[in-house]
Amino acid sequence: MAELESARHESHHRLRALGSTVLIFVASVLALLAVVAVWANSIIRDTDRYVATVAPLASNPDIQQAVTNRVTTAVLDQIDVDALVKELSDAASERGVPPKVGTLIGKLDGPITNGIKQLVSTTVMKVVSSQAFETVWTDANRRAHAAVDKALTGSSDSVVEVKDNQVSIDVAPIVTQVKEKLVDSGLAAASKIPDVHTDFVVMQGQDVGKVKTYLRVLQIVGNWLPVIAVLVAAAGVFTAYHRRRALIGAAIGVFLAMLLLGLALTVFRSVYLDHLPAGANQGAAGAFYDALVRFLRSSIRAVGALALVTALGAFFVGPSRPAVFTRHFFSRGIASGPDVALSSGLKLGPVGGFVHRFKTWIGAAILLVAAIVLFTWNYPTMMVVIWTAVIVLIGFAIR
Template structure:
């Protein structure tokens, strides 16, 4: 193969490899990070102690309890009297060990339910899609028990029912299921293809040292692009939230879920720059050694007057 053609093919393979770096990392994160229930629960567990998350949970659960009270009890004074107690009790409950256990259990149940819905293969079930929901009754029961223990008036009359809160709407499940199937395939093959293209490009290159440097710099650029994707995704995600969803809590959840991506982006950036620097330094040292050898082997200049 002519050297020009080899150089062009090597450059194309290396460029394609570097282009796949951020997309491969995103796909692998979605397929093997978000789709693993144990990792998801472990990632979300520390958020039970975050003030923004606790406030969001307390406000949501407290509002649901008071809404049920309003539906069941047609007394305005009761709602006005009980409202502050319910609010304080829910906030107090979010600081207990029981809440942390309920938080982990709720995340595990929700994640399992979402995965079952996304991995469903029964065509008959697809015709009768149901939204993925979670039940707030256990948390409401804990709050009611705490209010009753604190002798809050009329606390025993708080209704505790199985309140289904939709996590994924039914109309979006079919599209999400197709996207999840694609991610599971891409999460494996995109990183593999990136490595294969890089190795093939370096092996095919006429000047392999330069090819290694180009691959390293491209990997660093891919890491930087991955970090940019995460930052832009955070802004777009928060901007697209419904009005009732608190942005501080959503931002904390987003940061926790994408922490691995940010770490990977910095690793790719650091690894790429390090390899490029080492390659350049070895070439520089080699050039210096060759120059010294040439000077040492060169004949001495003739003396003047000889």
Template sequence: MFPRLRGALSAVLIVLTGLLAPCATLAGWAMHGPADTGRYVATVAPLADDPDVRDAAADTLGSGFAGIVGEVTAGPVNGTVRLFVRDAARSFTRTEAFHEGWDAANRTVHATVLRALRDDATAGHAVTVDLAPVTERVRDRLAEDVPFARRIPVRHTAVTVLTAHQADRLREGYRVLDVAAFWLPLAAVVFAVAGIAVAARRRRAVTAAGIGTALGGALLALAVVVGRRLTVTELPGPVDGPAAGAVYDALTETLRTAAWLLVGLGLTVALASWLTGRYGRLPRRRSRAEPGTDPAPARPTRTGR
């Protein structure tokens, strides 16, 4: 009865290890990847050269510039002007000024959001950011090639990044991730070691732990794929479609890599444990079968006449 109890307890601990492994990986990725401003900016910086992202940015910039032109001229903007503004915006996305503005805007927005998530004093308030310094920097850089750019007005307008409700929900989630990023990996390791230690057959427990880790990694990889579909579908406005997919793929690249590393690590451990268990006992069996190890035959006893 005692070995059965040990086996059941070991199975429960190993199952918990398989469930905690992907959750721990996800929490660690969130806190050390997207939640770090420097890593975030470095991750999204190459997207300034992505065609889909540039087209989405050009459409947004074109609409904004068309509105500015309409206010300056105090009249409606005709189709010819709109076409010119759109072409100018697409040409702008291929300049060094756009790359600088892209990095500066992402850094400013990310730092503002992260500061709001960490500060409890901002609870109940929307997260806003003033992009006027970024606009002025881009305008000065663009004016080096296009003198007309000096006439672009710079307005100090608070742009809402997150509503109060969204910010409060994200703040709660950030706190949970902050705690989970430390405790979940530790709990997964403790459960794995305990499950193997209490098992009646430890080699089988190691194999099961490896298979459970691999399944957890595969589940995490599947969750990333499903999350991409849901994210791209639910995002409204000009960021939907291929541009949103490019941003999602860039941010989750390290998470996908970590998921497949879990699969590879788990399968490697399981395979190594199975092979050592299968072939580790063969020499003993062969040694018993060697003729030299057989006991010498007993001499026949002489019987009296």
């Protein structure tokens, strides 16, 4: 009978261990998905977040070069070099220049074209490198994001419309500034350049329907998925027979999930750049990708740091020799605190007794406040997690 009871008990432990392992694995996967979902939802729905993501690109050399090439092409398409050369030849004839010289001017269309291209390119680069471009870039991206939000949600408060099933960034103000500077430089033909709208397509219409579906899913799970991940992890820890070890395992699982996600971002960057269309600016595409996932990487580091702190905390409250030694080492230093305070003439009064009497509740309150801070902080960074952990440790040290 005793052997049967022992076997039943052991089987029960194995089932609990298996259930705990499965729940912890699912929680780790959900944590990975939650980080991505929250990031994607914030990028799509939060205009300020999106602008903060792409605004630094205005000073990126690769982005500046890509915009320079696009604007230069748009401006040159509006300048009739043949007509300009003919005007020069006619002007030379009217001023009594020998016919051979006028004919020679007519044959200089190649060098003149190259000179105009160089002048336009240099002028565009100066404009794109100025502070004015940063303002234009930020405003254009803000309007484009409003158009994306309108296209995906059907909201009517956006002043930008999606035309021809495309959402684009218009940098026409840059063309206008270039036009004015070319005229000031003596290129009178630039004054005839009409208003040119140079667009950067950020979304194709064929993708809008799919993204609408994805957005709806993100709206449903984006805010709840982190909570679900925590609840599943808690269920996995509660199911386990050795709950402290299960907590360490859950924290390590989340930490490994964040490592995997960070690695996936790096691999996907290479895949993305390798599949760009022919002639695309890889430097600009890489810079845009890095900017777009910057906050995602920050979230990965924050969640990874929180998981690592949790695993270390669960380990150091355990019965292992390193954990006991560490607790004993710090407890001796902390225990001497009141004696040091008294020897320094500092009277603790009733506060010391109160803290000692309710130290368990004070510890629980510290952990609760730390949890509230992390869960209510919109976009906690790794440093927020680290400083929160430091403050918690200090709170436990002085209680």
